[in-house]
Amino acid sequence: DAGITQSPRHKVTETGTPVTLRCHQTENHRYMYWYRQDPGHGLRLIHYSYGVKDTDKGEVSDGYSVSRSKTEDFLLTLESATSSQTSVYFCAISEAQANYGYTFGSGTRLTVV
Amino acid sequence: AQSVSQHNHHVILSEAASLELGCNYSYGGTVNLFWYVQYPGQHLQLLLKYFSGDPLVKGIKGFEAEFIKSKFSFNLRKPSVQWSDTAEYFCAVNNNNDMRFGAGTRLTVKP
Numbered sequence: 001d002a003g004i005t006q007s008p009r010h011k012v013t014e015t016g017t018p019v020t021l022r023c024h025q026t027e028n029h030r031y032m033y034w035y036r037q038d039p040g041h042g043l044r045l046i047h048y049s050y051g052v053k054d055t056d057k058g059e060v061s062d063g064y065s066v067s068r069s070k071t072e073d074f075l076l077t078l079e080s081a082t083s084s085q086t087s088v089y090f091c092a093i094s095e096a097q098a099n100y101g102y103t104f105g106s107g108t109r110l111t112v113v
Numbered sequence: 114a115q116s117v118s119q120h121n122h123h124v125i126l127s128e129a130a131s132l133e134l135g136c137n138y139s140y141g142g143t144v145n146l147f148w149y150v151q152y153p154g155q156h157l158q159l160l161l162k163y164f165s166g167d168p169l170v171k172g173i174k175g176f177e178a179e180f181i182k183s184k185f186s187f188n189l190r191k192p193s194v195q196w197s198d199t200a201e202y203f204c205a206v207n208n209n210n211d212m213r214f215g216a217g218t219r220l221t222v223k224p
Contacts, residue, residue, distance in 0.1 A: 033212075035214075041216055042117075042203055042216040042217050043203065043205075043214040045212070090156060090157065100145075101145075101147050101159050102157075102159070104156040104158070105156060106156045107156055
């Protein structure tokens with residue numbers, strides 16, 4: 001498998017607290033993505049990055065921000081966690097644009113109580 | 114915005130049965146099509162992909178999919194399923210770096 005790791009794997013946090021999830025890749029791929037997976041919705045794009053400091057919003061970006069200061073790291077921050085953000089979060093990478101498909105990380109299960 | 118529909122929410126089959134999972138999309142332009150599989154507790158893995166050429170695409174583990182442009186469909190098939198195929202299957206459609214996923218189909222294969 002491609003070198004992509006997510007941390008933490010599991011997290012429980014309280015409503016209103018900020019939370020940061022990390023995605024780290026060793027493949028030097030240009031494109032990185034954050035998705036959330038919820039039953040009945042499949043995967044929905046939160047934010048993506050097409051290079052260092054170059055990011056854009058996806059279809060469910062409200063309440064989330066991202067940063068990419070290095071090629072290998074893509075951080076997702078929940079500015080003030082809410083119960084509706086309880087989900088499984090997946091990071092994905094691709095060498096070129098999405099045309100060639102993604103490689104996914106193992107996911108972070110986040111519970112907001 | 115384009116959308117992806119997977120017709121079956123949960124499919125239950127016995128081992129050796131044939132499988133077909135439906136996938137339809139709404140976008141009419143040039144698309145790239147994918148099927149991903151997610152085994153219990155794991156991340157998504159690419160099963161197969163279509164870009165152009167032969168509309169019948171063969172992937173890993175004996176899976177194949179057929180792109181029918183006139184029907185906006187990309188159905189996944191396997192002639193004989195195994196217990197180890199128990200997983201969730203996601204269809205995805207990409208147009209101009211806008212990748213959309215279906216809601217997924219859970220496949221349970223009974224031994």
